[in-house]
Amino acid sequence: MARAATALIDLDALRHNLQRVREAAPGRHVMAIIKANGYGHGMVRVARAMANADAFGVASIDEAIVLREAGIETPITLLEGFFEAQELALIQHHRLGVVIHQAAQLDILEAHPLSAPIPTWLKIDSGMHRLGFAPEQAQDAWRRLKACRWVADPVRLMTHLASADDRHSLQTLHQLECFSAAIAGIEGERGIANSAGILGWPQTHADWVRPGIMLYGVSPFIDSVAVDDGLKPVMTLTSKLISVNRFKKGDAIGYAASWVCPLDMPVGVVAIGYGDGYPRHAAPGTPVLLNGKRVPLIGRVSMDMITVDLSSQPNAQIGDPVTLWGQGLPVEEVAHCASTIPYQLLCGVTQRVRMVESGERV
Ligand SMILES: *Cc1c(COP(=O)(O)O)cnc(C)c1O
Numbered sequence: 001m002a003r004a005a006t007a008l009i010d011l012d013a014l015r016h017n018l019q020r021v022r023e024a025a026p027g028r029h030v031m032a033i034i035k036a037n038g039y040g041h042g043m044v045r046v047a048r049a050m051a052n053a054d055a056f057g058v059a060s061i062d063e064a065i066v067l068r069e070a071g072i073e074t075p076i077t078l079l080e081g082f083f084e085a086q087e088l089a090l091i092q093h094h095r096l097g098v099v100i101h102q103a104a105q106l107d108i109l110e111a112h113p114l115s116a117p118i119p120t121w122l123k124i125d126s127g128m129h130r131l132g133f134a135p136e137q138a139q140d141a142w143r144r145l146k147a148c149r150w151v152a153d154p155v156r157l158m159t160h161l162a163s164a165d166d167r168h169s170l171q172t173l174h175q176l177e178c179f180s181a182a183i184a185g186i187e188g189e190r191g192i193a194n195s196a197g198i199l200g201w202p203q204t205h206a207d208w209v210r211p212g213i214m215l216y217g218v219s220p221f222i223d224s225v226a227v228d229d230g231l232k233p234v235m236t237l238t239s240k241l242i243s244v245n246r247f248k249k250g251d252a253i254g255y256a257a258s259w260v261c262p263l264d265m266p267v268g269v270v271a272i273g274y275g276d277g278y279p280r281h282a283a284p285g286t287p288v289l290l291n292g293k294r295v296p297l298i299g300r301v302s303m304d305m306i307t308v309d310l311s312s313q314p315n316a317q318i319g320d321p322v323t324l325w326g327q328g329l330p331v332e333e334v335a336h337c338a339s340t341i342p343y344q345l346l347c348g349v350t351q352r353v354r355m356v357e358s359g360e361r362v
Pocket residue numbers: 033079160193194195196210211212213214220
């Protein structure tokens with residue numbers, strides 16, 4: 001039998017979550033963010049399932065070209081724009097939009113006349129301090145874009161929120177004020193909200209919203225899980241029990257003998273490990289669903305396997321189904337146990353994990 005590690009992708013859940021975006025931010029345009037291989041779910045697959053999004057956002061031209069070559073006709077925006085002049089011809093050829101966030105990009109644009117206007121977002125740094133023009137440079141950057149005949153008119157305006165996942169942080173309000181002041185008097189559609197902005201900060205909805213993580217059925221907030229926000233998990237990572245053993249009190253389990261049996265107990269081995277994208281830093285006690293019920297992870301996560309405490313399911317058998325996260329076990333909780341965020345777990349599922357769309361035969 002093939003290796004059991006399988007990621008089930010529920011495209012109905014994805015469509016449900018897109019609908020949640022539309023309910024939470026009614027009447028707004030939706031740029032669905034599908035960078036990093038659709039947050040690990042398969043970029044072309046999620047793009048096809050969300051054909052009714054108003055646009056897609058990706059990180060780079062390579063991702064955009066994969067979408068165009070798969071026949072996706074929806075507008076696509078490169079969230080970091082272009083990195084060098086050679087990309088402009090491809091951007092034009094594939095009808096891509098760009099984010100312009102720094103003067104070096106303006107210099108390149110001005111020096112390379114194009115045959116048709118490209119849709120453009122001007123990005124302002126309102127406090128995230130990663131990409132974007134400083135607020136006091138915004139008006140000048142906008143004038144330069146406007147003067148460029150091959151930049152589509154009107155230029156759209158965007159910024160990105162740094163702390164919207166914390167419903168109590170004041171930074172979001174400061175960023176809103178800073179953004180409005182920087183672009184005062186400029187015409188053009190505005191876009192601010194990521195998933196946390198969409199669900200938690202209605203004042204950030206503006207003209208366009210840019211949902212990412214919520215589309216995949218994960219709460220964007222530090223203190224909630226998907227169901228609290230009416231979202232359904234899209235990816236369920238599953239595998240199987242491949243061995244059951246009994247050990248004595250005092251026996252050590254796994255690498256570095258870091259976990260020692262407190263009693264005589266049954267221990268199960270599951271075919272999943274960091275080679276599949278299961279986090280190596282998942283702590284003992286991290287929940288794993290076996291036959292639909294929780295059992296705790298014990299010992300170190302290895303490349304191909306993990307070990308679980310079967311004391312609560314002494315009759316568990318080789319071949320029994322296991323869920324690592326997804327339906328029945330929030331990825332938010334597993335991420336927390338591994339001192340990371342759900343984004344990293346979803347993006348990190350590796351090539352050797354089979355991806356199966358729901359409805360397909362498993
Ligand atoms: C990734 C990204 C998003 C989506 O963020 P989520 O937290 O996943 O909703 C939105 N805007 C920009 C610019 C991004 O890079």
